[in-house]
Amino acid sequence: MATDVGQLSAVRATGLVRRFGEHVVLDELNLEIAAGEFVALLGQSGSGKTTLLRALAGLDRDVTGEGTLAVPPKVSVAFQDSRLLPWLRVLDNVVLGLAKGRDVGRAALAEVGLAGRERAWPTQLSGGEQQRVSLARCLVRDPQLLLADEPFGALDALTRTKMHGLLRDLLRRHRPAVLLVTHDVDEAIQLADRVLVLDAGRIVLDRAVDVPQPRSLRDPAFHEFRDLLLSALGATATADGSTR
Amino acid sequence: MTTVVSEAVTLAPPEPLVAAPRRRLRPGKPIPFGRLVGVATVVGIWALASAVGLLDPRKLSAPWTVLQTGIDLARDGTLEANTAASLHRAVLGLVIGVAVGTLLAVLSGLTRLGEALIDGPIQVKRAIPALGLIPLMILWLGIGETFKVVLIAIVVALAIYVPTHNALTSIDSRYVELAEVVGLSRWGFLRKVVAPGALPGFFLGLRLAVTGSWLALIVVEEVNAVDGLGKMMYSAQDYGQSDVILVGLVLYGLFGYLSDSLVRLVERRVLSWRRTLAN
Numbered sequence: 050m051a052t053d054v055g056q057l058s059a060v061r062a063t064g065l066v067r068r069f070g071e072h073v074v075l076d077e078l079n080l081e082i083a084a085g086e087f088v089a090l091l092g093q094s095g096s097g098k099t100t101l102l103r104a105l106a107g108l109d110r111d112v113t114g115e116g117t118l119a120v121p122p123k124v125s126v127a128f129q130d131s132r133l134l135p136w137l138r139v140l141d142n143v144v145l146g147l148a149k150g151r152d153v154g155r156a157a158l159a160e161v162g163l164a165g166r167e168r169a170w171p172t173q174l175s176g177g178e179q180q181r182v183s184l185a186r187c188l189v190r191d192p193q194l195l196l197a198d199e200p201f202g203a204l205d206a207l208t209r210t211k212m213h214g215l216l217r218d219l220l221r222r223h224r225p226a227v228l229l230v231t232h233d234v235d236e237a238i239q240l241a242d243r244v245l246v247l248d249a250g251r252i253v254l255d256r257a258v259d260v261p262q263p264r265s266l267r268d269p270a271f272h273e274f275r276d277l278l279l280s281a282l283g284a285t286a287t288a289d290g291s292t293r
Numbered sequence: 294m295t296t297v298v299s300e301a302v303t304l305a306p307p308e309p310l311v312a313a314p315r316r317r318l319r320p321g322k323p324i325p326f327g328r329l330v331g332v333a334t335v336v337g338i339w340a341l342a343s344a345v346g347l348l349d350p351r352k353l354s355a356p357w358t359v360l361q362t363g364i365d366l367a368r369d370g371t372l373e374a375n376t377a378a379s380l381h382r383a384v385l386g387l388v389i390g391v392a393v394g395t396l397l398a399v400l401s402g403l404t405r406l407g408e409a410l411i412d413g414p415i416q417v418k419r420a421i422p423a424l425g426l427i428p429l430m431i432l433w434l435g436i437g438e439t440f441k442v443v444l445i446a447i448v449v450a451l452a453i454y455v456p457t458h459n460a461l462t463s464i465d466s467r468y469v470e471l472a473e474v475v476g477l478s479r480w481g482f483l484r485k486v487v488a489p490g491a492l493p494g495f496f497l498g499l500r501l502a503v504t505g506s507w508l509a510l511i512v513v514e515e516v517n518a519v520d521g522l523g524k525m526m527y528s529a530q531d532y533g534q535s536d537v538i539l540v541g542l543v544l545y546g547l548f549g550y551l552s553d554s555l556v557r558l559v560e561r562r563v564l565s566w567r568r569t570l571a572n
Contacts, residue, residue, distance in 0.1 A: 108470055126474045132467055136489040136566045145485060146475035170566045186475070 059084045059194045059226030060105060064116025067100055067109065067250075074100045076250035077114065084193070087220065087227040089237035091282060092247035098230045101247065102126075102196050105228065121193035125186075125225070127200040131179035133171035133186075140167035143186045157185040160222075161215060177208040181215065188223055195225045199232065213240060234278050238271060239264050246281040254281040354536035359543065362536040371525070376544060378520040379510060383548070386442045387506040390449025391499065398454045398498075402461030403487070415454055423448045424512055431516075441513040448509040453498035460494020461487065493567070496560040503556055507549045 060082040067075040074097045082088050092098045103109040104118065106126050112118065133142045144154035158164055161181040171179055180200060187195055201209045217240065220227065231237055237244050238258055246254035256277070260270045324330065336356060342348045343355035350358065366372040397415065400407035427444065434440040464487055472482045514523020522541045529537035 106474060108473060124474075128467075128471075130467070132471050134468060134471075134486065134489070136492075136564075137485065146472070146477040146481060172566070190475070 058082065058119075059086070059121055060228070061117060061119040062105070064114040065101070065104060065112055065118060066114040067097070067104060067112050074250050075104065075112070075114075077116075078250060078252065079116070080245075080252070082194070082226045082228060084226055085224045087229070087240060087242045089229045089231055089241035089244045090247060091231065091234065091237055091244060091278060093282060096247045097250045098247055099198055102198050102228065102230050105194075106196050121226075123190060123192050124194045124196060125188070125190050125192035127180075127183055127187050127195065127197040129199040129202050131171070131176075131183040133179055133182055135171055137171075138167065139163070139169050139171065139174070139182050142171065142182060143189055145186065147189065153189055154185070157189040158182070160188070160219065161185045177204055177212065180204060180212065184216070184219065188219055191223070192225045195227045197227065197229045199230055201236065202232065209236070216240065234275055234282070235266065237278070238274055244278060246278060248281075248283075254278070350535070351533060352535060354539060358536045359539045362534075363540045363543070366537070366540060372540070372544075375520055375522050375525045378518075379514065379522040380548070382438070382441050382445060382513075382521065383506050383510045386445025386509065387449050387502065389442065390446035390506065391453055391502060393446065394450030394453035394498070394502070395457060395495070397450065398457035398461060402458045402491075403483070412458070415451070419451060419455070423451065423509065427513070427516060436517050441510075441518070444513050445506050445509040448505045449502040452501040452505040453495070456494040456498040456501070457491060460491035464490045493564060496556065496564065500553055500556050500560075503552045504549055507545060507552075511545060 058081055060080060062078065062080045065075045065078040065080075066073070078097075078101065080101070090098050090101070100109065104112045105120055106124060107120070108126075133139075134145065137145065140151060140154050140158065143157055144151055147154070155164070155167060158167060161184050163178060163181055163185070166174070166178070171182070174182065180203075183200070201212050204212060213236065227241075229237070229240065238260060241258055243255070243257045245252050254277075256274075258264075258274060260268060260274050264271060339348075339353075340356045343350075343353075348355070354362070363372065397411050401411035401415075402408070423444065426447065430440045430444055434443060468486050468490065469482075472486050477485060510521075511523050514521040515527050518524040518527075522544055526538045526541035529535075529541070
């Protein structure tokens with residue numbers, strides 16, 4: 050049973066265990082995220098990233114363990130697919146499940162640069178625009194914790210870069226704690242305060258990102274941090290920066 | 294003073310800029326009033342065959358005879374009374390059937406208890422043609438109006454149950470997850486996710502139900518009736534009046550077509566968010 054946490058930490062989880070049959074996906078996992086902190090979660094496929102995120106989102110009812118799982122009352126989730134209901138217009142998607150008025154929905158759409166598209170159907174938007182609506186839907190709920198499961202994974206590189214800028218902007222104003230699940234090492238370094246690497250249901254690396262702002266791909270510190278993450282992920286970096 | 298007239302230049306019409314045209318997999322632009330073209334062709338062949346004497350008028354009257362008979366029947370009030378009786382049965386059966394079929398689909402699609410109690414019997418019932426129930430229905434309800442309306446309602450309820458139940462139980466689980474994440478109430482979930490998600494299935498069922506109601510109507514009216522289009526056609530058979538039979542068939546067809554078109558029109562408006570191959 051999840052309980053509320055105090056002001057200082059947004060997430061406190063200790064001893065989380067999740068099994069699928071014999072297979073242990075989360076193995077006595079501990080995690081703490083401070084209020085307003087941006088944590089990126091890296092890991093190979095099948096390492097338990099999405100399982101952990103679903104556990105924190107309250108979508109998984111079969112998480113066991115002796116420990117605690119405490120999340121704030123207001124949690125928003127951004128999925129990899131924008132997951133807009135095709136039969137609701139954009140504004141109705143943003144305010145889905147909200148009692149408060151549509152004005153806040155309009156303001157949230159304006160914030161993600163989609164003012165004037167309130168009455169469009171989701172299918173009329175591009176992939177990047179759909180993902181921005183999804184972000185608006187997250188933010189309009191004033192979350193204390195934003196859980197994002199590879200929200201930019203399906204976007205092209207240029208759109209993804211723009212979305213990074215937008216996300217940074219939005220976070221500066223709303224200041225929720227963030228747990229971003231991603232495959233993209235560079236994305237993690239550019240956005241996060243702290244990076245976790247998950248392997249076989251345990252956190253094998255937990256490191257604050259000490260690359261100075263603005264974090265440029267040309268900065269040697271960036272590369273150093275990148276190599277550290279890649280080796281924790283079990284990939285070896287080659288001279289040209291690609292991985293194998 | 295000399296005037297210089299520039300030589301007229303003929304411009305080549307611009308070539309359509311299509312690089313290596315691909316095979317079109319969509320059916321292309323719709324023909325205006327496309328559906329009517331086929332109907333007109335059939336009627337045209339019929340008229341032509343009658344005019345040149347290929348058709349025996351005792352077996353199949355000419356289109357203009359049918360039209361004249363229709364006008365005569367309308368003048369003496371026979372047609373109006375019979376049509377009203379038929380429409381009354383069809384609409385009553387349709388309304389009751391749609392209500393019952395939808396209610397059953399919702400109960401069995403959304404609750405585990407309903408699924409256990411309702412879905413099994415209905416699947417068994419589907420294996421028995423509804424028209425096979427006629428003897429039992431007459432035995433139970435007598436041969437009056439009740440039996441006719443109940444039989445139409447059964448056909449309609451089954452037609453609407455199957456697609457609606459299927460649509461309700463196949464709501465995308467990702468949308469269910471979303472509803473949980475944004476904290477929708479059970480009622481909000483039904484209203485914002487389940488109902489709109491199941492509407493395409495409901496409309497498919499409604500179209501099947503409307504045509505089903507006319508089909509069942511023809512059968513019950515020909516079994517035994519004191520009035521109605523089916524009765525009118527059945528009597529005409531005794532007197533060898535093929536024109537009267539055809540008037541009845543044309544009306545059945547017309548009502549069937551109009552009601553189906555009406556449902557499609559409503560469907561297009563309600564499901565305007567859908568983009569399919571059809572548009």
